[in-house]
Amino acid sequence: MSQFSKFCFLFFGLCMYMCIAQDKRYDFTAFGKMPKVVDNELYAKFDKAKTLSERSAYLDTISRIFLVTGNADSLMHYGKLLKNEALMATSEPQNIEDYQKSAMYYQGVAAQKMGLMDEAISAFIQGLEIENSNALLQNHLKLQLAQTYIFKNQLDKAEPILKELPQTKMPEDFYLSNTIVKSHFLIVVGNYDQAKKMIDSALLEDFIDDYDKAKLELQLNLIQLNIRQGNYDNVITISERIKYDALDNDFYDIYIESTLNEGFAYARTKNYDVAEMALSSAYVNTLQWNRLELQKKVINALVKLYSAKKDYENAYALITQYQGVSRTIRENQNQRVIKDLELKYETLQKEKAISQLQEDQILKQAEIERQKTIKYAFLIGFLVILIPVILLLVLYYQKLQTQSLLNEQQEAIKEQEMKSLLQSQELELAKNAMSVQLKERDRIARELHDSIGGNLAGIKLKMNSTNKDDSGFEQILRELDTTYDQVREISHSLIPKSFDVSAFTDLVKRYIDDLNKDAISNLEFNAYPEQSINSIDIALQVALFNIIKELITNALKHANANDISIQVTEYAEDDSISLIYEDDGLGFDTNSDFKGIGLSNIESRVNQFDGNLSINSAKGNGTVISINIPKV
Structure with missing residues (x-):
């Protein structure tokens, strides 16, 4: 199903939900088109602007409007326009560094909202590297860089940045932004009391009503705190209030997040119909606003909702869609990197063209001077001979570098082939040893x-x-x-x-419950249908149980995952067992040739039963592992 078809289906379904919801006093809004937030007059003034100073000022104003309303695509577009204007500046240097920094800030925030965290980090770092005296803008860049590291779960990188930022109440807007990010960090690391104290203190400030969006963002952090503490009634109450305030002020990104939180809370309180309505409206809006990271959150919440309703078919289908969104994020990340390289190349070409024109003028002037005196004629002749010699030397040096690089690549390829061969032999030996051991x-x-x-x-x-x-x-x-x-x-x-005294699913649930008592991560296990799964061959039960333990051990030890989900499903039509594992941890590069002992053991157990193993992971984007084994 295409993206447009999905959008239409969810939109019309949501309209039906909203008709029912009106009788029950539930209200969720899906935007059929992008709300207009910038006046046409401002666009017209920008088009008519002649000087760099005027054009940059209008671009900065438009970008700030999209920053407030949360329109990530438009913010990215106008941030890049502002960056290009600033880069082409030659005769108007005043405030040009401020505009360059602001442009990188806008691009970084837009990439962050679109789920392109690596691109966001790159933008913020580039902004920090631009030298100027605007300390406030520098602090805002550092703050958003720390926020991005928190989203990527790289807390060790975020913490030192947050510690060096001042916690003073002036200027007021930075104080509130600083409080939002630092309280978010405290919630993630589990320091709930300190986080609540910081949020409550900011909400009681006399000037808080002058900063509507910051006030709502602080309340969103308060919602996350209540979710982690299981206070779902508070989550629903606060989310309802935030929704209406966000709509009144055109804060559409906050409206989407509050709807997502409200739907999650209704699901946790087993009010599944309202939860589905809220999450569906949130999903429509994430599609319309191209908020890929929020799409993943909504899909994940819907998977848990359908699992709770025992609608495992829809839950499994949404897991596949979740994987598709993850792939889209990675592809967009790569495409944007390519586009940035193309932009840099085009800029370089323009600079070369300007340089070439300047060189032509110099050569013409030199030709005039050469005609005046024999001395200049001799000098130009000498230069004409010298330049080819230098070019030949440069070409020779480049040839040596290319040959050296080629030799290094060939050595790396040979080493890689040797590693692959050794790893293949080790896996084959492990597989044979395990098979012989079980048979014996x-x-x-x-x-x-x-x-x-x-x-x-x-x-x-x-x-x-x-x-x-x-x-x-x-x-x-x-x-x-x-x-x-x-x-x-x-x-x-x-x-x-x-396995003689307990059913397979009971053993796994007991194992999961024991881990949940002590682990920081939230582990979930579902099996459908349980009776059929408990009746499969005992050897396959033992293998599946060992695979589940290996997956959970790897996640807790290496991935630093907060949420871990495992689903085992029997498919009668092809007489097979499917195991779907998912976590939101650090992830890893699936293209790497290195496999740990845990993954090698899992692969050996799957191959022993003629099964299939599929791994979908990337650094910073969690891991999804799909295993399909024929029933013995």
Whole structure:
């Protein structure tokens, strides 16, 4: 289904929900088109502006309007226009560094809102590298850089930046922005009391009503605090108030986030119909506003909602859509990098053209002077000879560099091939060893139970039918009983006892519950249908349980994930078992040749049962692992 089709389907479905919601006093708004926030008169003034100073001032004003309303696409567009105007400045240097810094700030905030965190970091760092005396703008760039690191869960990079920023109440707008980011950081690290104290203090300031958007952003942080503490009734109450204030002030980005929070709270309180209505309206708006990171949050909330409603088919479909949005973010990131390189190249070409014109003027002047004196003629002739020599030397040096680089690349390719071969051999050995071990354990169990155990039982029956008056007869029977029990224990010990006394899904849930008591991460497990999954072959149950433990161990140890979700589903039509794992941790580069022991063990277990393993991950974007195994 195309993006447009999805949008239309959700929009008309949302209209039906809103008709029902009016009777129940629920109200959620989806925007069929982008609201107009900039007057046409301002655009007209910009088009008529002649000087760089006027054009830059109008571009800065338009960008600030889109910054306040949260329109990321338009903010990115006008931020780049402002940057280009500032770069082309030659005769009007006043305030040009301020405009350059502001342009990078606008681009960084826009990329952050669109989920392009690496691009946002690059923009903020470029802005910080521009030298000028505007300390306030410098602090705003640092603050948003720290916020981006928090979104990427790179708290060790965000913390030192936040510590160096002042917490003074002047200027007021920076004090409020600083409080928003620092309280967000405290919430993420679990310091809830200090975060609430900081938010409450800012909301009680006399000047808070002069900064409507900052006030609502502080309340959004308060919502996140209540969500983490499980106060969902408070979340609903605060979100309702924020929604109406955001609409009244054209703060559309805040409206979308508050709707998402409200839908999540309704889902947690099991008011699923209202939750679905809220999340659907939020999804329509994220599509319209191109808020890819918020799309991921909404889809994730809808997956949890459908899982709670036991609608696993829709939950699985949304997981696939979640993966698609993640791919879109990565592709956009790459496309924007390419576009930036093209822009830099075009700028360089323009600079070269200007330089070439200047050189032509110099050469013409030199030609006139050469005609005046023989001395200048001799000098120009010497230069004509010298330049080709220099060019030849440059070409020779470049050839040497190219040859050296080629040799290094060939060595790297050989080393990579050797690593791949060794890794393949190690995996094959591990797979064969595991297969032989399982077969041998099974064979020993059957031999002990069927052969030796059967023989002992037969001997016991025969002795029961013989003369029992013999004084040693009872002693022999007792020894036979003891031996028979030992054989049964040995044969049964080759299969974990827990699988004999408990169902597979109960074992996994108990394991998850034990981890949730101590872990900072939130772990969720769902199986559908449970009865069919509990009836699959015991060997496959053991393998799935070990895979789940390996995945969770890797996530807690390496990924620093906050939310971990595992879903096991049986598909009767192709007689297979599907395991979907997802976390929001640090992620990793799937193109890397290195695989840890955990992933190698998982891959060996999947291959043992002729299954398929798919990994979708990128640094800073979490991990999704899909496993499909035929039923034994």
